[in-house]
Amino acid sequence: MAEKQIDFDIPVDGSDLLESVQESVRACMQCGTCSGSCANSFAMDFTPRHLWRLAQLGETDEIFNSKTFYLCSACYYCTLRCPRGLKLTEAMSALKRLATARGIKRHRQSSKFYEIFIKTVERYGRVREMEFINRYFFSLKDPLLPLEFVSLGFNLMKKRKIPFQLPILKPVRDQNGKVKYFEGRFERLFRKVEELEAR
Amino acid sequence: MNYIYYPGCSLEATALEYNLSTQATMGALGAELTELKDWTCCGASAAEATSYLLSMVLAARNLALAEKMDSDADIMIPCSACYLNLRKVEDHVKQDKKLLDKINEALKEEGLEYKGGVRVRHLVDVLVNDFDPESIEPLVKNKLTGLRVATYYGCQALRPYVIYDDPEQPRSLEPLLLAVGAKVHPWEMGAKCCGAALMTTKKDVALELTGTILKAAQGADCIVTICPMCEMNLEAFQESISKTRGEDLRIPVLYLPQLIGLALGLSSEEIKLEMNLAMTDAFKTKIAG
Numbered sequence: 001m002a003e004k005q006i007d008f009d010i011p012v013d014g015s016d017l018l019e020s021v022q023e024s025v026r027a028c029m030q031c032g033t034c035s036g037s038c039a040n041s042f043a044m045d046f047t048p049r050h051l052w053r054l055a056q057l058g059e060t061d062e063i064f065n066s067k068t069f070y071l072c073s074a075c076y077y078c079t080l081r082c083p084r085g086l087k088l089t090e091a092m093s094a095l096k097r098l099a100t101a102r103g104i105k106r107h108r109q110s111s112k113f114y115e116i117f118i119k120t121v122e123r124y125g126r127v128r129e130m131e132f133i134n135r136y137f138f139s140l141k142d143p144l145l146p147l148e149f150v151s152l153g154f155n156l157m158k159k160r161k162i163p164f165q166l167p168i169l170k171p172v173r174d175q176n177g178k179v180k181y182f183e184g185r186f187e188r189l190f191r192k193v194e195e196l197e198a199r
Numbered sequence: 200m201n202y203i204y205y206p207g208c209s210l211e212a213t214a215l216e217y218n219l220s221t222q223a224t225m226g227a228l229g230a231e232l233t234e235l236k237d238w239t240c241c242g243a244s245a246a247e248a249t250s251y252l253l254s255m256v257l258a259a260r261n262l263a264l265a266e267k268m269d270s271d272a273d274i275m276i277p278c279s280a281c282y283l284n285l286r287k288v289e290d291h292v293k294q295d296k297k298l299l300d301k302i303n304e305a306l307k308e309e310g311l312e313y314k315g316g317v318r319v320r321h322l323v324d325v326l327v328n329d330f331d332p333e334s335i336e337p338l339v340k341n342k343l344t345g346l347r348v349a350t351y352y353g354c355q356a357l358r359p360y361v362i363y364d365d366p367e368q369p370r371s372l373e374p375l376l377l378a379v380g381a382k383v384h385p386w387e388m389g390a391k392c393c394g395a396a397l398m399t400t401k402k403d404v405a406l407e408l409t410g411t412i413l414k415a416a417q418g419a420d421c422i423v424t425i426c427p428m429c430e431m432n433l434e435a436f437q438e439s440i441s442k443t444r445g446e447d448l449r450i451p452v453l454y455l456p457q458l459i460g461l462a463l464g465l466s467s468e469e470i471k472l473e474m475n476l477a478m479t480d481a482f483k484t485k486i487a488g
């Protein structure tokens with residue numbers, strides 16, 4: 001099958017992000033194909049079509065009060081089918097980034113998930129799944145939430161799926177070669193990316 | 200055939216059986232896999248939700264490593280999320296030279312440079328395009344006669360990059376399954392979403408999606424998946440889904456290379472069948488022939 005390209009990212013971060021989301025859905029003709037294709041629209045407060053209308057109109061508050069974009073599971077159906085060829089999945093991701101950056105409280109449960117995940121990557125270079133899940137639920141301070149995941153954890157342990165791994169951390173030494181502290185695997189890389197993004 | 204092999208984080212832990220069965224089965228088919236040295240996380244869905252550039256850099260680091268090993272290599276990836284993340288970089292830097300420069304400025308911190316060389320391929324793409332079902336048939340030692348398989352492709356191996364299959368009605372695996380003697384369970388769920396990371400952040404929504412998929416799979420002997428996230432979502436919550444829906448929706452869920460490996464005569468120990476969470480005795484008896 002010939003390769004078809006239907007995906008580009010919206011490579012903008014920071015304050016002008018919403019503008020770029022707005023720009024990316026400017027050609028939306030409100031046909032509703034995206035909503036009809038979205039398996040999660042039943043749980044969304046605004047359907048995808050409605051969200052793109054709000055974006056066109058610049059209704060920032062309504063957009064960030066909505067939980068629609070955090071209910072996007074990146075299945076790429078809408079992107080595949082949109083008759084205008086809009087990069088909708090990417091626009092959803094862009095909204096997640098923006099909500100995280102703004103630290104909007106009602107999205108804490110979702111934004112924490114991504115933040116802690118990426119912190120684990122920064123520290124170890126790879127994700128240690130169970131440690132990440134633990135930290136995530138701990139951060140939410142909701143003792144009831146993780147119950148089913150605890151039983152899943154036991155199940156996985158029984159199946160010997162949780163490997164015992166020592167963290168891959170780089171020792172930082174003083175002139176005498178004595179270890180001062182341990183640096184996360186990707187600390188420098190992450191700082192560099194932040195610096196590049198700020199430019 | 201030679202491939203650079205990128206397992207990704209899940210395949211070191213919850214999806215260990217996917218990792219080991221991929222290596223065993225590809226070996227039995229005569230492919231040579233060389234694991235990418237010093238590979239790191241592709242960024243998963245989290246990097247993109249945090250920073251676009253970071254998502255590009257984390258994935259590109261692995262491509263740069265692969266390039267160092269062999270700039271003309273195919274890099275084979277079993278996890279659909281890892282596959283898409285690395286595939287995106289390959290594509291985006293072709294469209295945007297400035298992005299490539301930025302990525303490389305960041306990668307200097309790691310002493311690496313990415314030039315855009317290696318080809319990113321999903322395990323399924325490799326299996327259905329580099330191996331001819333007719334050449335696999337003679338290798339079958341344990342024909343899976345009568346086994347009815349619901350093939351689940353999920354999302355990110357099919358979309359947005361439409362490369363080896365129909366992104367809405369995928370069928371690329373069928374000739375392979377027929378070659379090993381299995382039957383294909385007819386259903387409409389092959390390309391539907393399992394809920395992915397929503398299983399952690401918005402659980403009730405994801406359970407709704409997986410419940411619908413499990414329901415449609417009834418009548419099949421097993422579901423076959425090609426992604427660790429799909430596998431986990433489909434197999435780990437069957438009991439509570441059955442309870443909520445008031446019907447028994449339990450069904451074994453296997454990774455594709457586990458099933459193919461079985462047919463090629465690998466033992467259930469070699470393909471790590473004991474690690475699957477929703478295995479049943481009835482299924483084990485059936486495949487023992």
Ligand code: SF4
Pocket residue numbers: 025027028029030031032033034035048049052081082083084085086088
């Ligand atoms: S499918 Fe595309 S054009 Fe139609 S409503 Fe959705 S975004 Fe707009």
Ligand code: SF4
Pocket residue numbers: 034037038039040041048071072073074075076077078079088089092
């Ligand atoms: S990519 Fe997101 S918004 Fe689009 S159809 Fe899938 S879940 Fe819905």
